[in-house]
Amino acid sequence: MSATNIPTLELRSLEVAYTVRGIDREVLRDVSFSIAPGEAYGLVGESGCGKSTAAFAAMRYLPRNGKITGGAIFFEGKNIVEMADDEVSGLRRSAISMVYQNPATALNPTIRVGDQVAEVFQLSGVSKSDSLAMAQAALVQVQIADPAQVMRRYAHQLSGGMAQRVVIAMALASNPRLLVMDEPTTGLDATVEAEVLDLVRELRRDTGTAVLFISHNLGVIRNMCDRVGVLYAGALVEQGATADLFNNPSHPYTVGLLRCIPRGGLHKSADRLDTIPGTPPALGTHFDGCVFVDRCALVEDKCRTVQPQMVNVSDSHVARCLNSDKASAMPRSIEQIEYASQSGIHATHNGDTLLSINHLSKVFTQDGHKVQVINDVSFNLGFGETLGLVGESGSGKTTIAKLVLGLVSPEEGGVVTLDGKGLAKTLNRRDVHDVGAMQIVFQNPDQALNRRHSVTRIVGRAVERLRGFNVSDAIDRAHELLSGMRVEASLHSVRPVQLSGGLKQRVAISRAFAGSPQIVVCDEPTSALDVSVQAAILNLLVDLQKQDQTSFIFISHDLGVVRYISDRIAVLYLGRVVEFGTSQRVFNGPFHPYTEALLSSVPNVDGTIRKRIPLTGVVPSPSNPPSGCVLNPRCPRKVGSGYESLCESEEPDLNEVEPGHFMRCHIPVAKLKQLQS
Amino acid sequence: MSEKKISALTAMSNKERRTIRRERMQLVVRNKTFLVGCSILGFWLILAVFGNFIAPRGASDQDFEFVSVGPSLKFWFGTDANGQDVLSRVILGTRLIVVMAFSATALGTIVGTAIGLAAGYFKGTFDMITMRLIEAISAIPVLIIALLAIAALEGRSPTLTVIVIGFVFTPNIGRTVRAAVLGEAELEYVAAARLRTERTPHILFREILPNVLPPIIVEFTVRLGYAIFAIATLSFLGAGVEYGSPNWGTQIAENWGNIYSNIWWPTAFPALAIASLAVSVNLISDSLLEVFEL
Numbered sequence: 013m014s015a016t017n018i019p020t021l022e023l024r025s026l027e028v029a030y031t032v033r034g035i036d037r038e039v040l041r042d043v044s045f046s047i048a049p050g051e052a053y054g055l056v057g058e059s060g061c062g063k064s065t066a067a068f069a070a071m072r073y074l075p076r077n078g079k080i081t082g083g084a085i086f087f088e089g090k091n092i093v094e095m096a097d098d099e100v101s102g103l104r105r106s107a108i109s110m111v112y113q114n115p116a117t118a119l120n121p122t123i124r125v126g127d128q129v130a131e132v133f134q135l136s137g138v139s140k141s142d143s144l145a146m147a148q149a150a151l152v153q154v155q156i157a158d159p160a161q162v163m164r165r166y167a168h169q170l171s172g173g174m175a176q177r178v179v180i181a182m183a184l185a186s187n188p189r190l191l192v193m194d195e196p197t198t199g200l201d202a203t204v205e206a207e208v209l210d211l212v213r214e215l216r217r218d219t220g221t222a223v224l225f226i227s228h229n230l231g232v233i234r235n236m237c238d239r240v241g242v243l244y245a246g247a248l249v250e251q252g253a254t255a256d257l258f259n260n261p262s263h264p265y266t267v268g269l270l271r272c273i274p275r276g277g278l279h280k281s282a283d284r285l286d287t288i289p290g291t292p293p294a295l296g297t298h299f300d301g302c303v304f305v306d307r308c309a310l311v312e313d314k315c316r317t318v319q320p321q322m323v324n325v326s327d328s329h330v331a332r333c334l335n336s337d338k339a340s341a342m343p344r345s346i347e348q349i350e351y352a353s354q355s356g357i358h359a360t361h362n363g364d365t366l367l368s369i370n371h372l373s374k375v376f377t378q379d380g381h382k383v384q385v386i387n388d389v390s391f392n393l394g395f396g397e398t399l400g401l402v403g404e405s406g407s408g409k410t411t412i413a414k415l416v417l418g419l420v421s422p423e424e425g426g427v428v429t430l431d432g433k434g435l436a437k438t439l440n441r442r443d444v445h446d447v448g449a450m451q452i453v454f455q456n457p458d459q460a461l462n463r464r465h466s467v468t469r470i471v472g473r474a475v476e477r478l479r480g481f482n483v484s485d486a487i488d489r490a491h492e493l494l495s496g497m498r499v500e501a502s503l504h505s506v507r508p509v510q511l512s513g514g515l516k517q518r519v520a521i522s523r524a525f526a527g528s529p530q531i532v533v534c535d536e537p538t539s540a541l542d543v544s545v546q547a548a549i550l551n552l553l554v555d556l557q558k559q560d561q562t563s564f565i566f567i568s569h570d571l572g573v574v575r576y577i578s579d580r581i582a583v584l585y586l587g588r589v590v591e592f593g594t595s596q597r598v599f600n601g602p603f604h605p606y607t608e609a610l611l612s613s614v615p616n617v618d619g620t621i622r623k624r625i626p627l628t629g630v631v632p633s634p635s636n637p638p639s640g641c642v643l644n645p646r647c648p649r650k651v652g653s654g655y656e657s658l659c660e661s662e663e664p665d666l667n668e669v670e671p672g673h674f675m676r677c678h679i680p681v682a683k684l685k686q687l688q689s
Numbered sequence: 690m691s692e693k694k695i696s697a698l699t700a701m702s703n704k705e706r707r708t709i710r711r712e713r714m715q716l717v718v719r720n721k722t723f724l725v726g727c728s729i730l731g732f733w734l735i736l737a738v739f740g741n742f743i744a745p746r747g748a749s750d751q752d753f754e755f756v757s758v759g760p761s762l763k764f765w766f767g768t769d770a771n772g773q774d775v776l777s778r779v780i781l782g783t784r785l786i787v788v789m790a791f792s793a794t795a796l797g798t799i800v801g802t803a804i805g806l807a808a809g810y811f812k813g814t815f816d817m818i819t820m821r822l823i824e825a826i827s828a829i830p831v832l833i834i835a836l837l838a839i840a841a842l843e844g845r846s847p848t849l850t851v852i853v854i855g856f857v858f859t860p861n862i863g864r865t866v867r868a869a870v871l872g873e874a875e876l877e878y879v880a881a882a883r884l885r886t887e888r889t890p891h892i893l894f895r896e897i898l899p900n901v902l903p904p905i906i907v908e909f910t911v912r913l914g915y916a917i918f919a920i921a922t923l924s925f926l927g928a929g930v931e932y933g934s935p936n937w938g939t940q941i942a943e944n945w946g947n948i949y950s951n952i953w954w955p956t957a958f959p960a961l962a963i964a965s966l967a968v969s970v971n972l973i974s975d976s977l978l979e980v981f982e983l
Binding site: 417419439444451452456459461462464465477523 | 876877878880881882883884885886887896899900
């Protein structure tokens with residue numbers, strides 16, 4: 013309908029403010045970008061930098077306290093800032109659609125999926141019976157198998173990936189010319205994420221819809237978008253064609269972000285991760301000069317007073333920096349800790365193995381059904397070693413951690429041995445020394461730190477209980493620990509709510525180290541954090557390990573992180589170890605078919621294109637696992653391997669296929685190697 | 690350089706802390722409902738404490754020259770059929786109802802909180818049995834339980850009334866606390882406490898309890914309003930308090946027959962007193978609900 017040279021969406025010097033406690037606070041500062049018809053534009057940045065605000069502003073759909081204080085938003089040449097309200101809602105109905113982060117909350121739990129999708133068609137005037145047929149066609153379009161059956165279900169009966177497909181189907185129902193996607197795959201497993209991203213890519217090819225794609229994940233952005241904008245503190249600091257920007261980042265913030273990511277085979281033994289020092293500015297902070305000045309390694313006096321303008325790096329690439337030519341060579345920023353080691357208390361080592369778990373199983377009873385979540389898991393952990401546990405959600409990673417810690421007791425026959433000594437099954441029966449020897453850092457520090465207690469109390473109480481210190485000594489030790497983990501002294505008396513995510517996690521780590529543990533379980537310790545903070549936390553953990561010979565059991569769904577920090581890796585599927593070996597072996601192959609699929613689904617930030625090995629279908633329910641090898645209905649290598657009937661009838665053992673490399677697969681490793689080459 | 694950055698961070702956090710505190714104060718101070726409720730309750734609390742010095746006459750002082758006279762400058766609230774000053778009896782009756790209502794509610798809250806904490810934390814059989822018992826108790830109307838207990842124990846003492854009302858309130862508070870604890874016990878700080886060998890009472894009272902205080906405080910104020918009514922009703926029915934002591938419910942019971950002779954004041958003023966006290970407490974609980982966003 014419009015001429016091709018008119019962009020679908022154009023923000024021109026857009027300024028948005030939120031009124032908080034009666035004061036207008038700047039959230040977007042002079043943001044300008046445009047999206048051509050059919051183009052995918054990515055916005056990246058850390059949390060709180062205004063990505064979602066930009067997305068909502070593009071639909072003029074700001075929260076109640078938000079307002080556009082300057083600039084203009086053009087949709088196909090028409091300024092929607094000046095449009096009447098009903099005209100804007102007309103656009104939202106017919107031309108702009110949005111896909112949100114959490115599909116579970118985007119769907120109405122009380123209406124059948126089919127009716128919800130059909131409703132979108134009815135809004136555009138289609139009759140009820142026709143709309144149901146169109147809904148079914150829409151579900152086919154987003155590659156839902158058996159759509160007639162899915163239409164009769166409710167939202168809670170769908171898996172995360174399926175629900176997100178339904179949401180996308182609804183967003184596409186009105187045949188929009190602009191699709192805004194706000195972190196559409198953030199809550200999903202890597203394999204599901206990869207499928208949803210494939211779907212979006214295909215739909216874009218078929219429909220030619222322009223996409224505004226928002227993500228904190230640089231890998232996803234790199235794989236999905238034609239052009240990218242980097243937001244920091246509400247200002248667009250760099251923009252360019254995806255390959256240009258990723259290969260030649262020219263703003264110190266972009267450079268820092270890219271350097272933070274544990275990428276392309278980096279390993280703790282050789283490489284230290286860069287961090288971006290400091291924290292993003294508070295909402296509405298005023299800057300005379302550049303917004304990044306407080307954290308920039310290249311900062312000069314003029315940066316504080318002069319607002320930098322966009323500088324051309326190349327034809328298709330601009331950066332808002334006075335030193336954009338020096339950015340890619342800027343000095344590295346590496347954080348060091350000063351942590352007073354107290355490892356002397358575990359001086360005696362009995363052999364090489366610190367922890368050994370044998371034949372751990374766990375059966376939960378759910379609505380009268382027995383669900384075997386962990387099935388005969390055994391492994392060893394050496395002194396100062398990191399064991400990575402990977403697998404999709406529901407594979408039993410966290411349950412294994414809880415079994416080891418004694419928070420959940422294993423079934424009969426399961427044994428946990430620490431330093432040669434058999435441990436009681438439950439926490440209450442273990443002595444203080446054994447409890448203190450194994451601690452955990454949880455995923456979500458908001459839940460893991462009691463919000464009514466001060467930081468000192470949280471850490472001090474742990475020292476008091478686990479080390480038997482008296483209160484004043486415990487507080488001294490707590491302060492020492494916290495300062496060592498770079499939690500400033502004046503923050504010791506505050507409550508967790510007043511700390512940033514990274515600081516909270518440092519407090520949680522201090523607490524875990526309060527009893528001078530031999531083993532610390534890290535359960536997704538960085539997945540709630542921004543990448544720059546993640547890098548600092550990973551560096552901290554590596555340092556602690558080096559000083560104290562602490563062993564880690566490191567659980568993460570982020571394979572880059574696991575690869576960086578782990579010495580050995582156990583890949584879990586449906587409560588079973590399917591592959592076990594050194595980090596090197598597991599990541600370089602030959603791979604177990606499940607590991608192969610998992611690895612191929614990670615969007616790569618280096619931009620190398622890998623052939624994706626799809627895992628078809630969904631994770632089966634552990635209450636009713638498939639016969640034979642539990643992976644067989646989804647296995648990418650079963651068909652054509654010549655072992656089909658064996659795979660479907662007998663469960664394979666965990667065999668040593670190479671020295672120190674174990675796999676649970678009927679297909680011989682030589683054959684796998686051949687298939688994977 | 691890094692030193693400077695950290696202190697900047699700290700300064701921000703200190704500022705933030707002050708902001709949060711100021712904001713919360715403003716939330717309370719700006720809340721007119723809360724202010725009105727507090728002023729009325731404060732007024733009655735002052736009378737409860739200093740009533741002896743404020744009341745113009747003694748509780749049992751009779752003046753037979755002035756029997757059932759209407760409100761005047763001499764007797765602001767008039768006198769009753771016994772020639773007693775209604776104003777003085779209202780003022781002197783405050784202490785009893787305030788003390789009884791607070792103790793009964795406090796008793797119910799403490800017992801209910803303990804039960805709710807245990808039920809929500811241990812779950813399983815203990816939870817099931819307690820909850821069924823609680824449901825059974827809540828099924829019987831409050832007044833029936835109270836009258837039955839007072840009749841069975843042949844007591845008319847305020848202490849017994851307080852215990853009975855406290856008992857009757859326990860289920861409601863227990864249920865509220867349990868619901869809050871169920872969610873709270875799943876949070877990882879509880880696991881973290883277990884991983885530093887904390888005993889169960891510590892986990893219940895020092896870790897979980899502070900986090901479920903807001904609903905408990907709100908439930909306390911709601912129950913306080915009910916307690917005022919329950920006590921007034923019981924004393925109106927002649928149960929629960931000793932004869933002779935000044936008491937709003939008893940005052941109404943003794944005088945309401947005279948309303949037909951147009952002698953409204955000995956009934957109306959104690960009734961207004963009960964109403965305003967109950968309303969003040971409800972205003973406070975409403976505003977707390979708003980501030981805690983429950």
